Amino acid sequence: MSLSIQHPAILETKEAFGETTLIADPSRIVDLCRHLKDNHKFVRLDSITAVDWHPAEPRYEIVYHLHSLESIVPSTSIPKVGRLRIKCSIGGVSPEIDSVTGVWRAADWYERETFDMFGIGFRNHPNLIRILMPLDWEGHPLRKDYPTHGYKYSYQKGD
Amino acid sequence: MKYQPFEDPVATIQALQEAPASPSSPRRMTLNMGPQHPSTHGVLRIVIELEGETITEATPDIGFLHTGIEKQCEFTNWHQTTTLTDRVDYLSNIGNNLVYALTVEKLLQIEIPERAQWLRVLMAEIDRLNSHLVWLGTHALDIGAMSMFFYCFREREDILRLKEMFSGQRMMTSYIRVGGVALDAPRGWEKAVGGFIRQFPSKVDEYENLLDNNPIWKIRTQGVGHISIEDMLDLGVTGPMLRGAGIALDVRKTEPYSCYQKFDFTVPTRTENDVYARYRVRMEEMRQSARIITQAMEGMPGGPYVADAPHVVLPDREKMKTQMESLIYHFKIVTEGPRVPAGEVYQAVESPRGEIAYYIVSDGTSKPYRLHMRTPSFGNLQALPVMLRNTLIADSIAALGSMDFVLGDTDR
Numbered sequence: 001m002s003l004s005i006q007h008p009a010i011l012e013t014k015e016a017f018g019e020t021t022l023i024a025d026p027s028r029i030v031d032l033c034r035h036l037k038d039n040h041k042f043v044r045l046d047s048i049t050a051v052d053w054h055p056a057e058p059r060y061e062i063v064y065h066l067h068s069l070e071s072i073v074p075s076t077s078i079p080k081v082g083r084l085r086i087k088c089s090i091g092g093v094s095p096e097i098d099s100v101t102g103v104w105r106a107a108d109w110y111e112r113e114t115f116d117m118f119g120i121g122f123r124n125h126p127n128l129i130r131i132l133m134p135l136d137w138e139g140h141p142l143r144k145d146y147p148t149h150g151y152k153y154s155y156q157k158g159d
Numbered sequence: 160m161k162y163q164p165f166e167d168p169v170a171t172i173q174a175l176q177e178a179p180a181s182p183s184s185p186r187r188m189t190l191n192m193g194p195q196h197p198s199t200h201g202v203l204r205i206v207i208e209l210e211g212e213t214i215t216e217a218t219p220d221i222g223f224l225h226t227g228i229e230k231q232c233e234f235t236n237w238h239q240t241t242t243l244t245d246r247v248d249y250l251s252n253i254g255n256n257l258v259y260a261l262t263v264e265k266l267l268q269i270e271i272p273e274r275a276q277w278l279r280v281l282m283a284e285i286d287r288l289n290s291h292l293v294w295l296g297t298h299a300l301d302i303g304a305m306s307m308f309f310y311c312f313r314e315r316e317d318i319l320r321l322k323e324m325f326s327g328q329r330m331m332t333s334y335i336r337v338g339g340v341a342l343d344a345p346r347g348w349e350k351a352v353g354g355f356i357r358q359f360p361s362k363v364d365e366y367e368n369l370l371d372n373n374p375i376w377k378i379r380t381q382g383v384g385h386i387s388i389e390d391m392l393d394l395g396v397t398g399p400m401l402r403g404a405g406i407a408l409d410v411r412k413t414e415p416y417s418c419y420q421k422f423d424f425t426v427p428t429r430t431e432n433d434v435y436a437r438y439r440v441r442m443e444e445m446r447q448s449a450r451i452i453t454q455a456m457e458g459m460p461g462g463p464y465v466a467d468a469p470h471v472v473l474p475d476r477e478k479m480k481t482q483m484e485s486l487i488y489h490f491k492i493v494t495e496g497p498r499v500p501a502g503e504v505y506q507a508v509e510s511p512r513g514e515i516a517y518y519i520v521s522d523g524t525s526k527p528y529r530l531h532m533r534t535p536s537f538g539n540l541q542a543l544p545v546m547l548r549n550t551l552i553a554d555s556i557a558a559l560g561s562m563d564f565v566l567g568d569t570d571r
Contacts, residue, residue, distance in 0.1 A: 016502060016503075017502065021503075043392050044395060046395070046507075051529045063531075073405075078407050078409070079408060085503075105541075106394050132570055142230055148227075148231070
């Protein structure tokens, strides 16, 4: 799939394994997403997640997977689709990025999950609370410095 | 103390969500459904705000089955991870094996032999039948058609026997592995699969006879659980729900994988966009799956069932006894695991519930650096508040059932 997407927020475009990745400026992510939805038919947000590159800096990569549909009217013919990945790097001290819930409502739970698992804040999210872990859980499990068995229990002798 | 249901909302909703903390009108009631409600097919809690019998707000609360599979994947090697993917969606484990294997193979860039691909398609479709049968049985049971459950589980038992025949396991098969499949098709498989698949379409007719001529079934499902196409696309819904609204989005057709392009099948769609339409779509999908299985059975090519990639695929047991290289590869694969080149890939597959996609980041070592599972149940369940708004509470059971979610798939 070859796409010609022009937007000032795009820092770099990569092609690997037949997949297109846009490296974007995290401060303008909402702008870029709206542009992709309105002008490039990316009507579906497939998922949002993050990758923790601890101890490297910038520590986190937010990864968006988008899915485009040629037409959204009922029909029995198979629609043409396209996929796109957007990545934003953000620093590790107080990781924050703008929420894209205003563009796709599907972002709601994916951003909550990313917050839950990585502790990344999403500005302007309507309800940013934990989704999979209990509400009073300490720590963010998918961070690389989080031990697999959690902080609460240790399996040392004498505990 | 006197119980005052209208003045005191259940205190726990405040902890769940700040917004609907206090019911605005005295007629409203907050009702807690689950997490152990039988119609939720797992452990799902829904906090429902009611006005009379009409739902004004429904808030799903998930995470009860969270097992940290994504975290565990970072500590198991590439082959061990296959067994974890089985446990994500325990009703269609083959779909999860398949998407994992395809994603890793994309990173490894190895060629999968024809026979392995056809075996994958065969098992994936058998698994789709399995999942749809469990869905049909439990969904009909929720609505009150109890005998459906027995009929569906009768056929499901045959399917589990087939799965056992192919892989040695009934449910957590781990049949599809990175580089091919676990075992070649067993002796006499054509007879077993053929015997099952020849009589299966007539069984689907039998189910339809039971349900389609049943006025209660029609009243309970027709016109219930409507949600607009725009809402569904915006909320990330995929699978039979989207096809029940008329969008023929099926990864098997839009982005064919594992030689699905060689099979002749159609993507059934309906336009009613209600519980009944989703039921019709899934019934038709069962027929199409049976068609694919028949084609796979008749045209099954010969040849090897694993790829020619000694650094990834476990060597043949017999060769290990005579060839030094096989023994060395076996030792390396078992002790430290195969290494996968660095990179990131995303691969989607059509599971019985919708689009399942894995995002894998590798740093060149023998374990995944990050594995994200985009599961269909998680995406579909997000549409629940929109679907249930302004419907009757009695219809919520039918609407919930039509989504066909698996909570293990949602919470991972």
